[in-house]
Amino acid sequence: MPIKPLSLERQKELLVARLSQTLADYGIDDDPEAFKDGLVDLFHGLYPAFTVDELLVRPREALRYCDAVRDKHRNYDLPDDLVLRSLLNRRKRQ
Numbered sequence: 578m579p580i581k582p583l584s585l586e587r588q589k590e591l592l593v594a595r596l597s598q599t600l601a602d603y604g605i606d607d608d609p610e611a612f613k614d615g616l617v618d619l620f621h622g623l624y625p626a627f628t629v630d631e632l633l634v635r636p637r638e639a640l641r642y643c644d645a646v647r648d649k650h651r652n653y654d655l656p657d658d659l660v661l662r663s664l665l666n667r668r669k670r671q
């Protein structure tokens with residue numbers, strides 16, 4: 578029996594649900610959209626001349642950005658990949 582692929586809308590729902598749960602696991606009360614909006618605002622504030630792609634190809638700057646996100650949320654356990662993937666996914670949606 579072939580597996581029926583998930584619709585794009587269902588995939589988006591699952592991703593938002595997973596990010597929401599992951600944020601809660603790290604003690605962040607923001608909903609996923611507010612979290613991503615905050616990432617974008619911080620990114621533009623720190624790197625007004627950069628695109629997200631330019632940040633991602635500069636590992637030291639990407640680490641500094643992730644550290645700034647952790648400082649903002651006062652949560653030093655947030656993994657880099659959660660921060661950067663969320664920023665990248667927001668960029669892809671715009």
